[in-house]
Amino acid sequence: MSSTATASNTTAPTQFLQVKGHSFAYRRFGHGSGLPLLFLQHFTGTLDNWDPAVTDPFASAREVILFDNAGVGRSSGEVPATVAAMARHPMAFLEGLGIETCDVVGYSLGGMVALQMVQDRPSVFRRMILVGTAPRGGEDIMHLEKPNLAKRIQDPTNRGYDVLKKIFFTSSAASQGAGEAFIRRLSQREDDLEPPAGPNVAGAQIAAFREWEEFKGQRFAELRAIRHPTLVVNGVHDEMIPVSNSYRLSENLANAVLLTYPDAGHGSVFQYPESFTRQATAFLSADSASAAF
């Protein structure tokens, strides 16, 4: 199947691609002359966790492809316990779609998967957007047991998407207001929904974070070989994957622009979707060898 008639994650039907013994759930919408833009999702997130305000504006100039990795949502199989193994599935998925090169938005865990993919096969991406993520050997990656995070995650009054408002946004009135708007946007999709991730997904993904914190040899050395124009984005008050990880990315990647947002946490791009999509669209539209845009 090719792109669908609707160009929003609120309405795009979920599709399934059979490849290498897997059935991968995905959504694909939009059209234009740009390369397809692959979205790789965060911890326990499914297709339904992509904010239409973040995905849809890209769809006017390119195909947007949202992807559930193995074992997530309605994608078959088990969630791998390493980022290296997770990276093989979107690679097979892109091969199955016949896409040799695309652009990518890798968010949180998805950014780590994107970094692993581009190391494994540099030609898979032209330009990369890495949001709220960390390089291998990064620090304080998704330690949900930290008291400040644990109390918000375990608060029984936070149900469903409400917990995202508490952990993706800061405590300011402006950020919490943006969080409410974010949840309203996610809730607009009412049919053809993904099952929420269960403890098996969370457990394997947490194991992958722990393994990703380890490094051998010179820390961050592998980043210097990645010359792809890259836009690194983070909220300055991210408690889940601290902004210092984005600093290390932009300092060590050969060709990266860093953009940080004020009064924002892990969900910075959901807090400022208009700014993010405007900046990212300008970045993707550039054809310079430099990431500067």
Add this chain to the structure above:
Amino acid sequence: MSSTATASNTTAPTQFLQVKGHSFAYRRFGHGSGLPLLFLQHFTGTLDNWDPAVTDPFASAREVILFDNAGVGRSSGEVPATVAAMARHPMAFLEGLGIETCDVVGYSLGGMVALQMVQDRPSVFRRMILVGTAPRGGEDIMHLEKPNLAKRIQDPTNRGYDVLKKIFFTSSAASQGAGEAFIRRLSQREDDLEPPAGPNVAGAQIAAFREWEEFKGQRFAELRAIRHPTLVVNGVHDEMIPVSNSYRLSENLANAVLLTYPDAGHGSVFQYPESFTRQATAFLSADSASAAF
């Protein structure tokens, strides 16, 4: 005198404003509905050190005002040995021009002066752009005695503007090429030039950097009271004022977006003038309470 007919720092005549016993050298060009944009200059820099590729694009939508602080270029008086004292001169200058509120580009030392000004009188600025600078209590600010900087500054084969190519840009071919283009642009101005700064200017400004590194009480606490939308810009490989200072600014200012450039040093905005002026123009054009643009 009001704005001149030419809208370029290559051709704008130097003007002089007499105020509070001083004669301040400045250039003023451009027009439009935007607030005037005041440029505050770096260590030992004069009006002639403003790259027309960085100043001129702003002039199509607002007045650009370039300013020599006391004792610099043809401005009268002595260079103060503290940032606090330096901040009083542009404040008097703006009063003399009848400007109550403007926007500002503060570069390096000029960024420190801008921070001091906005603390002293918050209404003086609407939006701030802080390039390659540091908060009070910042680290490793302009230690020109560091071997890596000292050898380039003292190299007798670097004459005139050539030293800027060595200390404002990285050693990569792309960055050095941008440095050569920068020097060509500065050299386009042939008449009505400022005298280069001498050792007295450098000595007092270095003393001001040393005093600015000191802090009392909670480090960076004064930044949290500054709620002005602020755009912080730096090259990731700045050896004169390391990018960590820009991290501390964007983390502690209440309302700041950070933008860093790859393969760039202290002169990042001279390396990427098209990107910088595009980004800064979008930032200045925004009328949101948030710095996000």
